Structures are given as structure tokens and as C-alpha cells.
Amino acid sequence: MFAYTVRRLLHSIPVLILASLVVFILMQYAGDPLARLRLNPHVTPQDIERLEKEMGLDKPLWARYARWSGDFVRGDWGESMSHHRPVLELIVERMKNTLQLMSAALLFTFILAIPIGIYSAVRQYSKFDYAATFFSFLGFSMPIFWFGLILQMILGYYLTRALGFQLFYTASMYSVGKEYDLINRLQHLALPTITLSLAYIAGWSRYQRSSMLEVIRADYLRTAHAKGLSESKVILKHALRNALIPVITVIMLDMPALFGGAVITEYIFAWPGIGRLLHYGILNGDYFLVMGIVMVSAFLVIFFNLLADILYGFLDPRIAYK
């Protein structure tokens, strides 16, 4: 298992290099990083020329890539032009907040979607199943930005007016001065978590349902029944363990998308995470910042793919890593 993991990690190096190359080339055509400065009447053409030399913009593409990638590997991800701070430092700082939101959403989705999926499958065509089907299609078709705004309006604004106090907050991570107040943090966390989770609750519960339905018809479940096991043991031990295998793959492959979904959610709820940083960076043509964040998401894709494969091995003994 260990050797397999190491080998897979080594395999991911060429993938990362390729990804960085593609990202770098695309960024070259995304626009001139100095465009804003050129429009600034206070910046002289001499300044521009000096900056171009400093940043290596006068050199050919391959030379620029070599310089950027060399610095990147050494931990120098460049300086953000809009924040005037090292990109790596900025990303690490914001990543913590994003991970907080992502883990909350992941946990929330998992503990809702999996039981819903199981129950829908076990009681197929019941009222619950139809209701779950209806709401999951609703969840699928609801755009994140719209749903977030609606939540803010109903649970943030109208509910506060009705209750006379603020139960859910609609922006930022905590109220000023209440940084270490857990309840206050949860009140801030609730709405963005629900917003981010919605589509995934819908999706994963569907996957769980269909994979459970497949397993429920399996011969080995008949064996489990014939052994005299209780219904709950048959479902939660024998069926679930098998049904989770394909679902775990889907969940792991959804992780980078969850990261992407965080961009919009963070923007709506003024969550100081990496998504908002990216949004800001793109709007301001912050070249190094965008490069850094895109590379981080490339890392994430590869990391969660690897994690999916390793989890697979734990869940399914038929898969041997040699």
C-alpha cells in the first residue's frame, strides 16, 4: 500500500508539470499583466519598461516559464500586485478559511446525503423516496448564487425581523470582537454551508440511492437474510459497505468542484477565503495570484484522485495494490 502511494505520488509529478504548462500558456493570452499600469497617467513608459524587465516580460515564453516554475518549486510564488504581499503567504492564510467552509459543507452533505440515499433505496417508491427525488432535482437545478441570496433574504433578513434577534448572519466569518465565540462562528457558518452543500446533497443522495438499489438485489444480501440477521444489520453492514464504494469515488472526484463552488459562495457571503481571493485576482489582472491559486486547485484534483484510489483499496478487498 505504501509503495503504491509513493508510486502514485511520483506519477502525479508529470501531470502537475503539464497542468502548470497549460495554465501558464493560457495565462499569457489572458491579458497583459501590466495593462492597468499602462492606463495609469502617473506611471511613465520608463517605469513600465523597467517593470517588464524586472518581471521578465521581455523574454520569450519558454524562458518566462522556466523562471516562473523554478521560483514556484522553491516556494517563491511571486508577489500579488493587488495585495502587495507574497502570493504563497496570501493563499495559505485564505486557504484556512476556505477549508473551514469546505469541511463544514462536506460533513453536512455527507451526514444528510448518505442516510437519505439509503432510506430512499430501502423504501423505494415510498412517499419519502418521491419527496427525496423531488427535492434533489430542485437542489440540482437551483443556481448557487441565487439560492445563496434567497437564504440571505429569508433566513438572514425576514427571520431576524420576525424573531427580533439575529439567528443567522449573512456575511463574514464572525462578528467583530467575537473571534473565539463558537456559537457566533456557527451562526456565520450556517448559511454558506447550506448554500454550498445543496447541490451535493442532491447529487450524492442520488448516487447513494442507485448504488444501494443495485446492492439490495445482490445474492449475498439474500444470504445475509437467510442467516437470520436483522434488517438493520443486513442494510447497514452488508449492503452499505458495498454500496459506498462507488459513492466514495464520486465524492472524492467532486472535491475539487466543491472547491470551485466555494468561489461563488464565498463571494456572496463575504467569506474571506481563497475563492474571493481568486475572484479579486481575476478582476484585477493579478497575474501571480491567479497562477498560484489555479496551481493549488490542480494539486487538489490530483490529491483527491489519489485519495479516492487509496480509499477504494480500504473499502474493497478485491483491489490489490502491487
Add this chain to the structure above:
Amino acid sequence: MSEDLLSVKNLKTYFYTEYGVVKAVDGVGFSLNRGQTLAIVGESGCGKSVTALSLLKLIPMPPGKILEGEVLFEDENILEFSEKDLQTIRGNRIAMIFQDPTTSLNPVFTIGNQIMEAILTHQNISKKEARERTVKLLEMVDIPNAKDRLHDYPHQFSGGMKQRVMIAMALSCGPDILIADEPTTALDVTIQAQILELISELQKKFNSATILITHDLGIVAGLADKILVMYAGKPVEYADVNSIYYQPHHPYTLGLLKSVARLDKPREEELISIQGSPPSLIDVPTGCSFHPRCEFAMNICSKKVPESIEVESGHFSACHRVMDKDIFKRR
């Protein structure tokens, strides 16, 4: 009758599908004592497996439904048991092994885990004792290195070995009745004999009863005490094994017997197959459901369902021409 271990009366299991009602089991009855083996014989799709599954109410409901009948196990009707009471019978007093051992074992748990689970569900013993018993069971079904193989997964066993594991699991609680649903169909011919031998050997050891379901009359001869022949969900002939082999009283049984190769007959003799194929259980022919394929069919056969008649003592047959002794003579 009350000394019977198991007595099934007029069992009817139907499936309600969108194409119509499937009368999978339509009025089956038999009885069984300790130490006895009953073979249920018939072509694919004649309701043998559904009969077996109905005994323990393992039919998926819906679409299945047990409409009528009694399954008297020690004079108690299992069909009226609550789900909880049924669970104390299943795997404990009546155990089952299935046709395909490859799909019948859960692929993600070790076989030790799966056998121990059966023991721990029904018996109040420690995990350690259960593990020891599991090793003994695996040794009993001739699995080499039983102690180490406990930790192996089903995919690490061959088909025959998996069926041995299934047998060990079924016998783990010392059941009174073992139901074997085509236990050798998915196995190599060379393995078949070994598995059947093992089943009958263990039956003697435990003094239990066996219900052996098969489509192969050839393997039944040496093993069964009684035979129930089914056709299109209905019992057509029911008798003890010698009586049926010596003198069948139903054209379908006769056809099945003629289609079995025999070593004690001249080699030139042709194997005769029954023409046609079994009917769909949704659209069963009127009258005797076998009449379209029967070489002795008369007018009445397509009009009236034949009643089961006791031809000799303990030998039942459902055929309009059952008294026409000459036609059933085996050459």
C-alpha cells in the same frame, strides 16, 4: 402426521408484476422427517427455488406474496411468524445454501467474519469461542489451513471452496433443516460429486433433514429419500425415490427419466428429450399445464386440471391418465 419435522401444505406464492400474475408456486405440499432428504426436481423456472425461499419467507415482498398454505415446522406455522421470530429460525434452525457461491458471499468481508456473524447472531457465546467453532467448521468441510483462511476474502477461494464455505456457514448453528438450492449447478462436474457427498455426510452427522433442489434427476437417485417433481409451479408427482425410479406415474417424470444417461443401459439406446419448453408462469396452459408437451395427452387434459391421486401408498401423481398403467412402462 404430527411427528413430521416439516410439513408444507398447499403453498401458493405469486408474484404481481406489470405483465401479470406469476404463479410461481401453486399448491405445493410435502413433508419431511429428521434424517431424510427430499429432492425437488423440475426444469428451470418451474418454481423450485421460490418454493424453497417461501419456506423462510425470503421472497421479495412486494412483488411476491404468499397467498395460501402452511409451513408447519414442529407443528408451528412459520408463515404466521413475526419477522423477529423468523430471524430466530433463519440460519439457526433452518439454513440455506444457494446456487451460485460466487455471488452468495459478501465480497467485502472475510469469510471468517461472515461465518462468525451467523454464530454470534444466534448463540450466546464469546467471539473467541465463535472463532474456534468457525475453524472447526471449515475443517469439517475440508478447507485446508482453516485457521489462516479465516482471514481471506471470498475472491481468494475457488468456486467449489466457496460452496464449502457456504455449507460451513449454513451448518454453523447446527440447523434441523438444510435447504440446498441447486448447490452444484454453478460448479465443475468434478466438484459436484464432492459437494453432494459432503452434504449427505454432514446430514448423517447432524441427523438433520435436507431439501435438495435440482434440475438433475441423475444426481438425486443416490441421495434422496423422497422426490417432488414440479412443473409450471405445480407439484406433478410426489413419492419416495425407489417408487418413482421404478415406476413413475406421470408423463413428465417419465420424460425426465428418459433424458438421463444411464450406465446400466445399452449404449445404442437413444436419450429422449421432452419436446418444447416450459410455459411462462404468467400464461399457464389451461387444464394440465403439461398437456401441450405431453405425448399421451387426451381431450380432457386441456380442459380440466388433474387432481393429485394417491396411486400407491405414499405415491401421488396429478395426471388424468394415471390409471393407464401401460403407458408409463419404462423400457
